Amino acid sequence: MSLIAIKDLSLTRVDSLFSGLSFSIGKGDRLGLVAANGRGKSSLLRILAGQEDAAAGGVTRTRGLIVAAAPQDPPERLKSLSFQDAVREALAPEVAETQGWRVDVLLDDLFVDESIRGVAVHALSGGWQRTMLLARAAIVEPDLLLLDEPTNHLDIGRIGVLERFLAALPRDCAMIAASHDRAFLDDVTNRTLFLRPKESADFSLPYSRALQALEDHDAARKRQFENDMRKVKVLRQQAAKLKNIGINSGSDLLVVKTKQLSERADKLEERARPGHLERSAGTIRLTNSGSHAKALVAIKDTAIVTPDGRPLFRTGTKWIENGDRVALLGGNGTGKTRLIERLRAAVAGSDPDIRVAASLKLGYSNQALSQLEMFKTPQDAFKSLSSLPDQQARSLLAGAGVGIDAQTAPISRLSGGQRARLAMLLLRLLQPNFYLLDEPTNHLDINGQDSLESELVEHGAACLLVSHDRAFVQAVATRIWVITGQRLVEVDDPVPVFDKLMSS
Numbered sequence: 001m002s003l004i005a006i007k008d009l010s011l012t013r014v015d016s017l018f019s020g021l022s023f024s025i026g027k028g029d030r031l032g033l034v035a036a037n038g039r040g041k042s043s044l045l046r047i048l049a050g051q052e053d054a055a056a057g058g059v060t061r062t063r064g065l066i067v068a069a070a071p072q073d074p075p076e077r078l079k080s081l082s083f084q085d086a087v088r089e090a091l092a093p094e095v096a097e098t099q100g101w102r103v104d105v106l107l108d109d110l111f112v113d114e115s116i117r118g119v120a121v122h123a124l125s126g127g128w129q130r131t132m133l134l135a136r137a138a139i140v141e142p143d144l145l146l147l148d149e150p151t152n153h154l155d156i157g158r159i160g161v162l163e164r165f166l167a168a169l170p171r172d173c174a175m176i177a178a179s180h181d182r183a184f185l186d187d188v189t190n191r192t193l194f195l196r197p198k199e200s201a202d203f204s205l206p207y208s209r210a211l212q213a214l215e216d217h218d219a220a221r222k223r224q225f226e227n228d229m230r231k232v233k234v235l236r237q238q239a240a241k242l243k244n245i246g247i248n249s250g251s252d253l254l255v256v257k258t259k260q261l262s263e264r265a266d267k268l269e270e271r272a273r274p275g276h277l278e279r280s281a282g283t284i285r286l287t288n289s290g291s292h293a294k295a296l297v298a299i300k301d302t303a304i305v306t307p308d309g310r311p312l313f314r315t316g317t318k319w320i321e322n323g324d325r326v327a328l329l330g331g332n333g334t335g336k337t338r339l340i341e342r343l344r345a346a347v348a349g350s351d352p353d354i355r356v357a358a359s360l361k362l363g364y365s366n367q368a369l370s371q372l373e374m375f376k377t378p379q380d381a382f383k384s385l386s387s388l389p390d391q392q393a394r395s396l397l398a399g400a401g402v403g404i405d406a407q408t409a410p411i412s413r414l415s416g417g418q419r420a421r422l423a424m425l426l427l428r429l430l431q432p433n434f435y436l437l438d439e440p441t442n443h444l445d446i447n448g449q450d451s452l453e454s455e456l457v458e459h460g461a462a463c464l465l466v467s468h469d470r471a472f473v474q475a476v477a478t479r480i481w482v483i484t485g486q487r488l489v490e491v492d493d494p495v496p497v498f499d500k501l502m503s504s
Helices: 041-048 083-088 093-098 101-109 126-139 156-167 182-188 207-249 252-271 336-347 378-385 390-399 416-430 446-458 470-476 494-503
Strands: 002-012 016-026 030-034 056-061 067-070 144-148 174-178 191-194 201-203 295-299 303-305 311-314 318-321 325-329 354-356 362-365 434-438 462-466 479-484 487-491
Touching: 002 041, 016 041, 016 056, 016 174, 030 041, 030 182, 030 207, 041 067, 041 144, 041 174, 067 126, 083 101, 083 126, 101 126, 126 144, 126 156, 156 182, 156 494, 174 182, 182 207, 182 470, 191 207, 201 207, 207 252, 303 336, 311 487, 318 462, 325 336, 325 470, 325 494, 336 354, 336 362, 336 434, 336 462, 362 416, 378 390, 378 416, 390 416, 416 446, 446 470, 470 494, 479 494, 487 494
Parallel strands: 030 174, 030 191, 067 144, 144 174, 325 462, 325 479, 362 434, 434 462
Antiparallel strands: 002 016, 002 056, 191 201, 295 318, 295 354, 303 311, 479 487
16 A cells, blocks of 8 residues: 655756656655755655655645654754754654653664763764654654665664664554665665656665666666667668669659658657766765875874773774775774874874874865865865866866855855765865775765775775775775774674674
8 A cells, every 4th residue: 555656746956856756655665765966865855745845746645644754954943952852842742741751762762872862952963963853753653754864974883773773663664765875775675766857766676786777777778779779870871862762763652761761760769768877966086196105104002092081992003005995993982083083193293103104195084074164165175275277176176066156155055965075076186195084975975985986996095994884895995993892903804893883
């Protein structure tokens, strides 16, 4: 039985985001919604939630359907409330009065510490804000749960909590998750909708298998189009030849045959459909300026401590050589950020236990992209780091997904995906030979993640990266460092580490 049915839905902003979109959601469906940044995923979720109207088409809901949505960011009206009160506010007043205990039970299920529940929403980390929004959606016991980038800002342990929570939802509860986290989609979905400007594709498969089916479909479509166009070319050549013969011979029959061949070519060309060409949301290109030093970073056995001096772990003797791509894994609060801060201090020459090569040139990006805060606009950022002509600067910014109008607008107005691509472009301008990347895939769509992976691998860039994105780590990392038992150890396989972190 369909809970909600979408028929010929269309939405246009500057360009068409999607058109002629038709699909339905039944009880128990777990749908992954996939598209590039800015291609309409959030808008579609708002339409399904009844918060926004489409340009054309219709949405039919079953009588009494309860739809709840967890957006990417909390609304302003919730920011002054505590975590617990923000969740309670989602309930009708009479329900909150008599069944307020449901909030405590739900927060226990989501492993929300008592110390977090009384904190104001505006003071929460991005990850805890996401958890609060999920709790608000779940507390109303919806028939259809809509999640917009639910794993953003979550560490691996919290992603594990989220996946187990979703797996425990009532069997009849349907879910749609718009996400760029490929491993998450594989774990929690049984259907995948690839949202496209035309002819969106829906497969009853989780992401990875659906992607293969989509690629096979697109390849077959491309072959069919090329075959049809070859036939069109042959028909037009035959028509042209008969036309010349008919003119020279004065044959009415040949004139008729020429017309028939031309009409067949026109109809075949009209029916032919080219394979889908994904519009890029912006290209990510990095570079590796190179270094003659074998070891870019050498770490003595040193203690990593909290700002107030409490010990977190010891590093042991470690080093990073040219071409090494080291993934740093560990639970929340184990000291990953502290090690990154020590490495940055070492580059500045102020850490006696970490030696960096004289030729090391650092490229750093953190998960908040705070390195962008010193610039007013994307254009200002580019000019401060490059002496390229204005026309070339505009072209490079546009190629990174920052359109002409956005280039002179405040950076704060950029979307998360645009900010992430701008940050990667600015890193490229620095021409580093060592990248220090903290959650670099936050806000990047799947195409952006694939692009970043390719750039890091193909250019042989050395890097130390912290990431909760399991697919990204497995695609990029050549070495794995894990913080465990107050020690930094190197392991061969990240999968058992991920499994342990997600189950903890």
